[in-house]
Amino acid sequence: MRVLVVNRWDDEFSAYGDYVDHLRHEVCYVTVPTHLPWIPEEARHVTVLDGLDDEAEVVAAAQAVQEACGRFDLVLALSEFDLTTGARIREVCGVPGDDSSRVRRFRDKVTMKTVLADAGVRVPRFATVKSPADIGEFRRRVGGPVVVKPRAQTASKGCHIVHNSFELSEVLTELERSGHDDYEVEEYVDGPIWHVDGIVEADRFLFARASRYVNTCYEYSRGTPLGSAVQEGPVADAMLAFTLRCLTGLGLHRSAFHLEIIESASGPVFLEVAARVGGGEIAFVLRDVYGVDVIGDWIRLQLGERPQTIGVSSESREIAGYLQVPGPAGHRLLSRPSLAGTIEGLYGEDLLEPGHCFDGPSGGEELLGRFRYRAGTVADVESAINATLDAFVCVTEPVQRSCV
Template sequence: MKILIINRWDDDHQSDYGSRIDHDRHQVSYVTVPKHLPRIPDAARHIEVVPDLADPAPVISAAEAAHRAVGPFDTLLALSEFDLLTGAVVRERLGIPGPDTEAVTVFRDKARMKERVAAGGLRVPQFREVTGVAQVAEFRAALGAPVVVKPRAGAASVGTFVVRPDEDLDAVLAGTDLSDYEVEEFVEGPVWHVDGLMDERAMIFGRASRYMDTCYGFSQGRPLGSAVHTGPEAEEMLAFTEACLQALGLDRGAFHFELIQTRTGPVFLEVGARFGGGEIPWVFQDVYGVDLIGDWIRLELGEPVRTVPAGDRPDAEHGGFLLVPEPRGTRLVSRPSMTGTVPHLYAEELPAAGHLFDGKGGYRFILGRFRYRGPSPEAVEEAIRTTIEGYRCRLEELEPEDAPSGLRADRQVLTASAGRSR
């Protein structure tokens, strides 16, 4: 096959196409970033380099250049959530088979995805597309309850607000461009995520995990933990997820699905047609032996996946993770290692002393990333709580000349636990 890859990553795991695609058997071309070049196999057919993938226009131009050089292509891989639409545009322009912009938009536009799920007879929050504060106020008044205001195509809860009935909307949303937003009811209940793989509109692998706190809480400075669950509750989440993915038309590929558990059943939250972020790919590889990225690629290439079907493999262990957010506007003085002190913690990735936290770390360059494997979800959750309580770091607030623009900079050394990261 002639394969075109649009890639924005430079790490050893997500961007390791060399071990997942036979570059001698296939003709593989790349549109990629400079830091990824050392990881590209020598057998690659053609390479186009762009400074970054933030602007789709240069990426599309580079894909067209690759097409002129070695095309036409049989398939295109664009695995990041932020490149799904760009990949769809390239497919349409170059006549490459695969999801078009209509199919991809359903998984990027939060209003569209809820419309499709609701049309399938599945429960979603009440919602409305908005372009200004007045529409948000009208929706909240009619509901008489807290609402969530979020970008229709956002990710990781960036730009999201939870607004209570008595809060001043103008003050909360001041400075926010609402031209492409939606508002929805705030549904009470634990938030779960389900991660796995679909093929021929059936879930061939999936695990249901319950969050400790939420992605929104993480965006507000609170640690985010998660543990894989099994049993009747988890089975209900898996069945609901599969029904929603079928309603959304996901034929094949990886997915990261979020839902809310209520007393009257699960409620759809949102979904990404891609593998989960944070520590999810690593935990699934380490604990379950499932390479979500590699098997997604194999599905796209029509090759056999290596994943054991979900129903054929009982879980001997339960995986989990903890992410400790950035304490913005600080420099790390010192931090402890938690491995060897917390049961069931098997890996950690921690910043070095002197690291500056500028608020741009996302889920990767943060105060701490921890991975767990234990005999039960309860054991994993207890290990996560123990880590939060014991992970005490010394932080120095930045001097004005060191502080990123807009960040407070007072001279003092702080001692902060993960539970009080700000």
């Protein structure tokens, strides 16, 4: 099989040599410079671009690789930000797999909710924003708070919760300035937010876990720590069943997934879905605690191969969790504690060193700390997360200009 990998990652999950036999398959890459150390020397072809955000440039590079190496049998584009580019490559190069119309179900928030609403799944009331005035009209129709969000962004970037006329005025001003062609508005549904992660095949879970967030992605986009803990019991079972109903309605039959749900007072409400592995620490804790390599087994399924880790040790009764603490924009880190060995259930941490300068925006672009947990009960994991939030006290100072 001739495989094209379109990759922007540069961590251990970008070690495609661990997932794809580079002697059995011809593997070509369109990638970024920081990924080069992870690429096996047996790779058939490597094209390096400065970045992958220019879709036309990436598609042209893929066409050039195919002309040099022969027609691809499979395109692997696993990042959320490369799903649409991967679909376009398949269309242009004549490669089987998800095309732009199918990928749109998992990238465009209006499309995904339209498909599910038509299938009878409960979703928030929503509308496409064709002009800023649509937001005020929708808010009057709903009669309560609304959420304004980009149609194809992740991690709540660009989202606004509008409770009152003052907040509405601020959002309208921003949209008038930045443009509104790619936004939607939906009713705000109150309740805890869950995420369900795993791999689905033929309308059944090969592996899945339901987790409840600590804080929200919306708060995280504004600089608040974000975490979650896997849950057990009837509510978790209901979230898993609801997830499978959503994936079936969307026609996702052979893929990794990350789906978010609002636990409203009247039952689960769909929030959004991605046809890829969840971000943050999700892939790490699923591997460490349950022994399931969701990225590796997702790739193996696409290759038509048998998953290697699903079912091997995924029956672990431990509970997994994680926490990410974003850094404050425009500040330099002076000191931070290490919590390793001080909090029961905390098994891994990744910390920045003092002196680091947070030049980017707040909201998860750069992390002060990443923490991973495993314990015997949900309460133990949530207690460990709360203990971390209390103990992880960092000292920073504002900087007048970017660090060099």
